Amino acid sequence: MAGNGAIKEDGGKGVKEMVIERIKSIKGIPPEENMLPGTPACAGCGGLLALRHCMKALGRKTVIVNAAGCFTLLAIYPYTPFKNSWLYTAMASAPAGAQGIRDALDILIKKGRLDPDEDLKVVVLTGDGAAYDMGLSSTSGAINRNLDFYYICYDNEAYGNTGVQWSGATPFASKTGTTPPGRISPIGSELAKKDLFAIWNSHKPPYLATISPAHPVDLINKFKKAEQYKGPKLFIALSPCPPGWGIDSSYTVKLAKLAVDTGVWALKEAVFGVVTHTVVPKRFKPVEEYLQVQGRFAHLFKPVRQEAALNKIQEGVNEYWNRHKLLL
């Protein structure tokens, strides 16, 4: 990062923040590919697209620490799509794996057994199931210890790899394998999506952001900004998943964009706990536009329109943006 920006004093708080050379358009996205094609991920995987951009931002001096999920199958012996290193751990403990690697690199460098040039960025890569549910304890520990690492959560709003079941990230009224809409429970998932951003942000990490594969410029700039901080740098990418969401694989980017334009997915960042929204739609599209194109919400429209559920979703979105005084 050094030399890539000036330092700005933030008046009252005395927090130093680098002025980042932001990219302005997709022309500014690094052309180098650090994750190559030919993986077994589904066609149109939104998470994979987000990851491709993340890896451009992170570069090759990186070790990915993975938890069980769809992306565990990216590295299948004896192949890997990555130009960087990789360690698969288990579903619950990728952040603990990052702790061991970071600490080991630090000690080996300190004891003169590893050249500092050999140092790596340590990057946790997990799905939402690991991040929102089983891995919450190990993530909280790592953030609390101010571990110097990145965390990329590709959030497809379900346990995808096991065939799409409910997770703590599944939104209200979504159909999954374990929340099937039926005569008794016509809504599907009755529970609200957990607010992982708020949970993580309660630790006041140096950097935390939501990202979208449909907003690569915003994504790259967030990584650029994050780089100046030592400590946890955390990213949650809402990631359309064609088989899980019931959409055509050509629809991924469009849907990721609709999630932002309807206000369902707020693009924001938080620096030491202070939240700023980075992309605010000028006029919010109705949430229905986002819902009605997805198979997982089809039961809200057919055979009968579930007006109450649809209203509840729209009201939830309105409430969020009202609370942040950003609903124009």
Add this chain to the structure above:
Amino acid sequence: MRKEMLTGNAAAAWGVRLAEVDYIPVYPITPQTEIIETLARWISDGVMDSKYVTMDSEHSMLTAAGSASATGARAFTATSSQGLLYGFEMLYAVAGWRVPLVMANVSRGLSSPITLEPDHNDVLAARDTGFLQIHCETCQEVLDSILMAYRLVEDERVLLPIIVNLDGFYLSFTREPVEVPDVEQVRNFLPLYQPKHAFFKASQPMAQSAAVLGGLGYSYFKYQMHMASQNALAVYKEVCEEFETGFGRNYDTIEGYMLDDADYVLVMTNSFSTLGKAAVNNARESGIKAGLLRLRLVRPFPVADLKAAITGKMAVAVIDQNISIGKGGILHSEIASCLYNEKHRPLLLSFIAGLGGKNISPDEFEFIINKTVTGADTEDAGTAQLIYTDKEWQEMERLKRMAGKG
């Protein structure tokens, strides 16, 4: 070299200190905690140059220890009982990473009912994971075994993690005189860990622990682990010899006590073996040619050494301080399987005793030895005996009556 009065836990900590371990992720649990507190103090005082971190669980602790080892650092961790089970998923995982992690397990019975005192269901639950296992009888042996463990598993022919086991309370909190070697002496025996197979560095990207699809890759790696574990039997002998040259103490895969000329053999592990040895003395005094075999290396299982030591004996009593509910003693089964094809296999009897730290009294040993002698005479091994004395039974009844449950 100096002599100190050390608990089993302190002896374990000394082993870690002398091995100049780089990285120690921890999580507290009785009766292991004294190990990690001792290490924390030394690191805080600057007498040890290691990175130490308290994790959020044993599952995380084992992940961090394994991943640090996969990065190229010498790592140590310790646990007991519920902690070992909480981290269980990572035992298999870390073994598959082929990293030479050393972990102390301070044995303690498993809930339910929740308890503190030892038996070996915890450590034996890990027997199929790929971790090697050394089980210790004395505090000196704990210190020495940690040093031998690193030397053994860092050998390129092995590269598997290892558990050094000691009994909670009976060994963890018992002080014994221990010779603490000088660090230079240890360095001669245990050189710096410089992995050629698993590390992370920028100039040489490496995908570790990649998935496999189907049995082709899976079997390939699992067989390799088994063969590496088998290699460890030969490597162990080398390490043992070098340790003896350097430090003057010998620790074979098994320890025989009055074993050579014995007709009747007790098989035991860990600290209660000391009680067994006293029982052997008593039996000898009353004219019974008894002996004891203490199993020290439990994984890899020292089949050849065991066979050589006990084929031709009249009868062998395996005293298991563990119980596989619905089957019986775990070590009894293991020993039976390795003797089955021997022409001169001894009669093999099974006793379960000492569960949850319950004492094995001289009377109980006498009972076991008598059963073994009559078993040999009648050529009848009987079924597994669950040892519980009349006195103990009465004490339980008394307690229940007191609580109004009689």
